[in-house]
Amino acid sequence: MFGRTIRVLVVDDxxxxxxxxxxxxxxxxxIEVVGTAADGMEAVRLARSLKPDVVTxxxxxxxxxxxxxxxxxxxxxxxxxxxxxxxxxxxxQITLDALDRGALDYIAKPEGLKEAETTLRTExxxxxxxxxxxxxxxxxxxxxxxxxxxRKRLEKSAVSREKKPIATATPASDLPVSDKCIALGxxxxxxxxxxxxxxxxxxxxxxxxxxxxxxxxxxxAFAMRLNSISKVNVKEAETGDVIQPGHAYLAPGGLHLExxxxxxxxxxxxxxxxxxxxxxxxxxxxxxxxxxxxxxxxVLGIVxxxxxxxxxxxxxxxxxxGGYVLGQDEASSDVYGMNKVAFQEGxxxxxxxxxxxxxxxxxxxxxxxxxxxxx
Numbered sequence: 001m002f003g004r005t006i007r008v009l010v011v012d013d014x015x016x017x018x019x020x021x022x023x024x025x026x027x028x029x030x031i032e033v034v035g036t037a038a039d040g041m042e043a044v045r046l047a048r049s050l051k052p053d054v055v056t057x058x059x060x061x062x063x064x065x066x067x068x069x070x071x072x073x074x075x076x077x078x079x080x081x082x083x084x085x086x087x088x089x090x091x092x093q094i095t096l097d098a099l100d101r102g103a104l105d106y107i108a109k110p111e112g113l114k115e116a117e118t119t120l121r122t123e124x125x126x127x128x129x130x131x132x133x134x135x136x137x138x139x140x141x142x143x144x145x146x147x148x149x150x151r152k153r154l155e156k157s158a159v160s161r162e163k164k165p166i167a168t169a170t171p172a173s174d175l176p177v178s179d180k181c182i183a184l185g186x187x188x189x190x191x192x193x194x195x196x197x198x199x200x201x202x203x204x205x206x207x208x209x210x211x212x213x214x215x216x217x218x219x220x221a222f223a224m225r226l227n228s229i230s231k232v233n234v235k236e237a238e239t240g241d242v243i244q245p246g247h248a249y250l251a252p253g254g255l256h257l258e259x260x261x262x263x264x265x266x267x268x269x270x271x272x273x274x275x276x277x278x279x280x281x282x283x284x285x286x287x288x289x290x291x292x293x294x295x296x297x298x299v300l301g302i303v304x305x306x307x308x309x310x311x312x313x314x315x316x317x318x319x320x321x322g323g324y325v326l327g328q329d330e331a332s333s334d335v336y337g338m339n340k341v342a343f344q345e346g347x348x349x350x351x352x353x354x355x356x357x358x359x360x361x362x363x364x365x366x367x368x369x370x371x372x373x374x375x
Contacts, residue, residue: 006132007034009052011043011069012084013061017109021056021084024120031128040064044072047079053132056124057103059085059094067098074102078140080131082124084109085218092221099191100147102140104131104334108215130188130307130335139189139334142354146196153199177245179265180206180298180369182361183291185284185314187213187306189334191222193354198230198248200358205232205365206300208248209259209269209291211284213306216253223250241269251282258290267294278310284338288314297322300364303342305333312338315347324368326360327351 008025010033012018022033035050037043041063047055055073059066066083073079083098083106085091095106105127110116182205186194190212214222220236226248227234235241237249237257243266251257255271262268277283284303288311291299301318303311305328315325327348330336332355342348352360 005030005032006054006128007032007050007052008128009033009035009037009043009046009050009055011037011040011055011061012058013038014058017058017084020110020116021120021124024116025125025128027121028125031125040066040069040072043069044076047073048076051077052079054080054082054128056082056084056107056128057098059083059091059098065094067094067101070098070101070103074140078136080104080134080136082107082127082131092218093225095218096191096222096225100143100195102143104134104136104139105188106215106218108218126307127188130337134335142332142334143192146192150196150199177204177206177365177369179295180300180365181243181259181267181291181295182206182208182300182302182365183288183314183318184208184210184302184304185288185306185311185338186210186304187280187284187308187310187335187338189305193305193328193334193357194226195229196354197357197361198226198232198234201230201232202358202362203231203246205362206245206369207243207267208232209237209243209251209257209287210248211251211257211282211287213280213282213310214253216255219250219253226250237269237271239269239271243267243269251287253282255282256286257282258286259294260290261294267291278313279308280310284311285314285317289317292317292321292323295321295323298369299323300361300368301325302327302361303339303348304328305335306338307335308337309341310338312342312345312347315342316345319347319349324364325349326364328357329353 018036025031035046081103083103085095110119223236234248258270259267278285327339329351332353
């Protein structure tokens, strides 16, 4: 726990939003707004002098935008930054860039007073408390190391393409995985972690169903980003999608995702509204429990970085049905929360490091089901 009052700097070019965030945060006894800024240059100056524990940072601002401001702040000090983004496709893409560059979390800007009550008073306060207790320097170091590893992989890949023709991957439909499923749940720290995994995943894996806690309109941009870097075909899930090997389906923000039976051994997707479960919509527990009910012992469950406990009950459902569950370890997690609860409650068979994730997932598929994955 963060043992003292959390000092927050609020940055937004809208006076209304600054006042709204400030007023709602100051209702929390353990949070103090120590300053506000209307543009990036002012934000960097105040962050330098005030040394807040957390900064809420607008994405689109005059003088210096959110990305430039974030990079300048992090050059000077390790500081926990939460991006506050408009719920647009562009806002989602910029927010994903910010997470790659060191922001710890993000929240969608409320579109009305009613939404502000829920989003800011509840969600933003919860995220501020979580990132305030995070070892920011450790997270930044991990992300920079992964970025450097990615740069070296891309250079090596470019050289390899010049020297030899690209091998054709074995078509996923020809592999014995169409009646299997991978169910993956993740939250805070998820976009950078999933990006590092999907860059390395081989073709020919069973279908992957993913819940990443994200606002509406962010998930489509994220699915497109993962699809652009991976051998796996990634899309935002839609009702009626028949899930197929070699494909991954990302739950839409703000909606539950379930897998329902389709034929004798396959599944199709159903996206629905509903109350939050385990504090979230989409909920990892909802998704994993539905996958377990359809696929039984033919499920590989994966729970990764994120605050809260969503996913533990879903992991339990998978194991009770005869499936196998992997949990990300503490050392490689931005936030050891969801995966910690699942592990401590006995719902994880084995823990793993993010650096070994892509290789481990493919090897686990081979070990469990004897399926070959094309590299």
